Amino acid sequence: MESEKLTFSIAVSGKGGTGKTTITALLVRALIKKVNGPILVIDADPNSNLNEALGININNTIGDLRESFLKNKDNLPPEQSKEDYLNYLIQSSIIETDDYDFIAMGRPEGPGCYCFINNILRKILDTISHHYPLVLIDTEAGLEHFSRRTTRDLDLLLVATDPTISGARTAKRIKELCKELHINIEKTLLIVNRVPPSMKERIDEVIKASGMDYLSMIPEDPLIQQFNAEGKPLFDLPSSCIALKAVDNLVNGLILQLITT
Numbered sequence: 001m002e003s004e005k006l007t008f009s010i011a012v013s014g015k016g017g018t019g020k021t022t023i024t025a026l027l028v029r030a031l032i033k034k035v036n037g038p039i040l041v042i043d044a045d046p047n048s049n050l051n052e053a054l055g056i057n058i059n060n061t062i063g064d065l066r067e068s069f070l071k072n073k074d075n076l077p078p079e080q081s082k083e084d085y086l087n088y089l090i091q092s093s094i095i096e097t098d099d100y101d102f103i104a105m106g107r108p109e110g111p112g113c114y115c116f117i118n119n120i121l122r123k124i125l126d127t128i129s130h131h132y133p134l135v136l137i138d139t140e141a142g143l144e145h146f147s148r149r150t151t152r153d154l155d156l157l158l159v160a161t162d163p164t165i166s167g168a169r170t171a172k173r174i175k176e177l178c179k180e181l182h183i184n185i186e187k188t189l190l191i192v193n194r195v196p197p198s199m200k201e202r203i204d205e206v207i208k209a210s211g212m213d214y215l216s217m218i219p220e221d222p223l224i225q226q227f228n229a230e231g232k233p234l235f236d237l238p239s240s241c242i243a244l245k246a247v248d249n250l251v252n253g254l255i256l257q258l259i260t261t
């Protein structure tokens, strides 16, 4: 029997390059120490790079574990079940920092099947994540996650878009697909990212085209570009960074309110 669900789960989605990883990293930065206990951060993009944005090294992704599991699962000591062994492998891939724990899903080595990774992601969401007050998931581009129904039972889905009508239409499709697939998402909100000062007035049209409830916009921030160009982790952005300030505001506003109620 699963224990009562106390975890609040947030996934960041959106089409490629809309800022999912950036927003997730800024959310981690804005949310640590504001929730009661460590956050579980999951990089569910096979092209994992959230760890770089956070400034941590990863040894093993879940994809890497598949090889060990397949190789050893039939030669386990009698007291260890396959399930125990898998749990052990998953636990050993969790990176612990002072403020959050981190898992990268990665991709299967060789011509492997993503089912393994998706099953493990489901398992993590259904079990391990319950030990954390908050789970934050950076998803892959496109809708693959949703069509494979790995991201389920989310409290909050944040859909990122650039400030264009076509971006907003993609955001709308993501929301519609979630509905069609009966994915259980409590709330879906739009974030319009990379908004240059000249676009602020036109943002209403973008929100309207998305047909979604609007959470916030994040300004285009040259400092983010600079950190990326210099290979510096976004986690170390100064608190004066305008994009971080925008994320801080949305955390202190609606997000903390949703988490604590």
Ligand SMILES: Nc1ncnc2c1ncn2[C@@H]1O[C@H](COP(=O)(O)OP(=O)(O)OP(=O)(O)O)[C@@H](O)[C@H]1O
Residues within 6 Å of the ligand: 014, 015, 016, 017, 018, 019, 020, 021, 022, 023, 045, 140, 141, 193, 194, 195, 218, 219, 220, 221, 222, 224, 225, 228, 243
């Ligand atoms: N608010 C912002 N201001 C300036 N640059 C930004 C902002 N948000 C994201 N970027 C830049 O946009 C690019 C794409 O961002 P990011 O990698 O976060 O997107 P993504 O949706 O995770 O992409 P992918 O689909 O490849 O995973 C990066 O170069 C990032 O530095």
Ligand SMILES: [Mg+2]
Residues within 6 Å of the ligand: 020, 021, 022, 045, 138
């Ligand atoms: Mg990304």
